Amino acid sequence: MNKKLNAKDFILIGVLTALMWIICMIISTIMSVAGPVTNVFYPAVAAIPCGVVMMLLLAKVPKKGVLAISAAIQGILFLLVGGFWTIPIALIIGGLLCDFAIMGSGDISMRSMAVAYSIWNGIFSIGAIVIPMRFLQSAFVGAMEKNNIAPEYIQGMIHITSGFMPVVIIIAGLIGGLLGGYIGQKALKKHFVKAGLVSAK
Numbered sequence: 001m002n003k004k005l006n007a008k009d010f011i012l013i014g015v016l017t018a019l020m021w022i023i024c025m026i027i028s029t030i031m032s033v034a035g036p037v038t039n040v041f042y043p044a045v046a047a048i049p050c051g052v053v054m055m056l057l058l059a060k061v062p063k064k065g066v067l068a069i070s071a072a073i074q075g076i077l078f079l080l081v082g083g084f085w086t087i088p089i090a091l092i093i094g095g096l097l098c099d100f101a102i103m104g105s106g107d108i109s110m111r112s113m114a115v116a117y118s119i120w121n122g123i124f125s126i127g128a129i130v131i132p133m134r135f136l137q138s139a140f141v142g143a144m145e146k147n148n149i150a151p152e153y154i155q156g157m158i159h160i161t162s163g164f165m166p167v168v169i170i171i172a173g174l175i176g177g178l179l180g181g182y183i184g185q186k187a188l189k190k191h192f193v194k195a196g197l198v199s200a201k
Helices: 007-034 042-060 066-080 086-102 110-135 137-146 151-160 165-187 189-194
Strands: none
Touching: 007 042, 007 066, 042 066, 042 110, 042 165, 042 189, 066 086, 066 110, 086 110, 110 137, 110 165, 137 151, 165 189
16 A cells, blocks of 8 residues: 555545534534533534544545644634634644654554544643633633623633643543544444455454
8 A cells, every 4th residue: 555645645634624624613613602611622522523534534544644634734724713822733733743653653553543533632622722721811811802702701611621620621532532533433444444454354
């Protein structure tokens, strides 16, 4: 199998990454409308359906660099819609780490895909929720106020991320990633067989 990414691979990465980002934005919007308590858990919930798409992408293009490129594209898209600056940084760092370290330098396996996606989503939860609301509160509040978010809502998000809750949010992100990877691999087993990642027996 050719390990180098080609034009067809890049097109598929772009299309499926855009689909993942759209799913994430829809879930984020729904959970933000529901309230600040649910809003902080959107990375964990979005990871489940997005995990199915990511596993499809990795089954179709089981090559090094796919997760990192997808993460970079999503980071740019978040910036374009006014996402807090820690989101793209977390996505890109997580994508590079998980793509080239967690999945290793040898052949990619289904297990390494699921673990890498889970850890990547945990890092996304840190960049999207924990760091802005726990460690960069002034900058976060200023950004939310520019988007005309009600002060009561902003304070509700900061309150829910106090105490031990950041740990819960990160763990939820990891679990959401594992569930998304597991469900995706179960649903797409035939694709993994065709890609040579699973025995056909």
